[in-house]
Amino acid sequence: MSGTARDRQLALSKAATLVEALPWLKRFAGRTVVIKYGGNAMIDEGLKASFAADVVFLKHAGLRPVVVHGGGPQVTAALDRLGIDTVFTGGLRVTTPEAMDVVRMVLVGQVQREVVGLVNAHGSFAVGLSGEDGRLFTAERTMAVVDGKPVDVGLVGDIVRVEPEVVEGLLADGRIPVVTSIARGDGGEVYNVNADIAAAALAVALQAEKLVVLTDVEGLYADWPSTEEVLSSVDADSLEAMLPTLSSGMVPKMQACLRAVRGGVPKAHVLDGRVPHSVLLEVFTDEGVGTEVTA
Ligand SMILES: Nc1ncnc2c1ncn2[C@@H]1O[C@H](COP(=O)(O)OP(=O)(O)O)[C@@H](O)[C@H]1O
Numbered sequence: 128m129s130g131t132a133r134d135r136q137l138a139l140s141k142a143a144t145l146v147e148a149l150p151w152l153k154r155f156a157g158r159t160v161v162i163k164y165g166g167n168a169m170i171d172e173g174l175k176a177s178f179a180a181d182v183v184f185l186k187h188a189g190l191r192p193v194v195v196h197g198g199g200p201q202v203t204a205a206l207d208r209l210g211i212d213t214v215f216t217g218g219l220r221v222t223t224p225e226a227m228d229v230v231r232m233v234l235v236g237q238v239q240r241e242v243v244g245l246v247n248a249h250g251s252f253a254v255g256l257s258g259e260d261g262r263l264f265t266a267e268r269t270m271a272v273v274d275g276k277p278v279d280v281g282l283v284g285d286i287v288r289v290e291p292e293v294v295e296g297l298l299a300d301g302r303i304p305v306v307t308s309i310a311r312g313d314g315g316e317v318y319n320v321n322a323d324i325a326a327a328a329l330a331v332a333l334q335a336e337k338l339v340v341l342t343d344v345e346g347l348y349a350d351w352p353s354t355e356e357v358l359s360s361v362d363a364d365s366l367e368a369m370l371p372t373l374s375s376g377m378v379p380k381m382q383a384c385l386r387a388v389r390g391g392v393p394k395a396h397v398l399d400g401r402v403p404h405s406v407l408l409e410v411f412t413d414e415g416v417g418t419e420v421t422a
Pocket residue numbers: 165166167168197199323341342343344346347348349350351373374375376377380
């Protein structure tokens with residue numbers, strides 16, 4: 128093919144991508160999308176920058192993105208440096224009072240600041256919040272479930288109340304809220320909340336159009352640890368039946384997707400955050416990517 132013909136074909140395919148986005152741009156105008164940015168998806172500087180660009184793109188395209196970030200690997204690295212062992216049970220970090228201080232310091236003081244900085248490379252959009260701010264999240268102590276039995280995991284909370292006004296105020300002001308999954312209990316105790324669960328609770332409270340969860344696998348594998356088949360779509364009842372068979376970080380992630388769709392969020396998606404611009408591909412293309420959870 129001559130250079131000119133190739134150039135013309137490339138231009139046509141770029142135009143086709145833009146045109147494919149048109150119905151989605153119309154459909155999602157003014158809608159809220161909650162994006163959970165997992166610590167395992169924060170791999171390198173290029174990917175972090177492409178995630179931030181996607182979030183800012185959504186905002187300029189007329190959506191209202193809200194970021195809930197994780198940072199589990201970053202917390203584990205900080206605990207290692209302090210000589211504190213890490214144990215996960217049923218996908219939740221066993222959180223001693225000593226570990227809780229580190230979790231809060233790393234998530235709010237380090238990871239949230241980093242995400243705010245990445246988004247604000249594009250303008251003065253991002254404002255960071257902990258679940259403690261404006262009493263956004265109230266939590267109660269919870270347990271992990273292993274083989275159907277509850278197991279104590281220390282200062283881990285589940286969200287029992289969301290007061291989304293502080294986030295709604297920021298959205299109305301044209302900002303991009305960047306939320307950390309730390310919450311207080313009614314008695315003032317501080318809890319470590321899994322970030323997938325926090326993102327789902329917030330998506331429900333904001334009546335979001337979508338919950339998008341970025342992680343380090345292609346989606347939900349049908350028969351993990353085999354990675355041959357990614358489920359492209361699963362409904363809430365089938366997912367609930369699968370829950371007891373899931374392991375590690377997929378347990379809270381899929382509980383979160385279930386909670387979102389049962390709470391009225393039309394769709395939840397688990398995407399591979401290692402693929403650049405996976406958020407844009409999910410929101411603005413016909414096929415979507417990863418695993419979609421529907422009610
Ligand atoms: N059925 C499954 N499909 C995909 N991943 C699974 C499955 N079961 C367990 N996993 C594990 O769950 C991990 C994702 O959870 P997690 O490590 O908590 O991610 P994140 O930090 O993004 O929240 C995957 O990397 C994989 O090791």
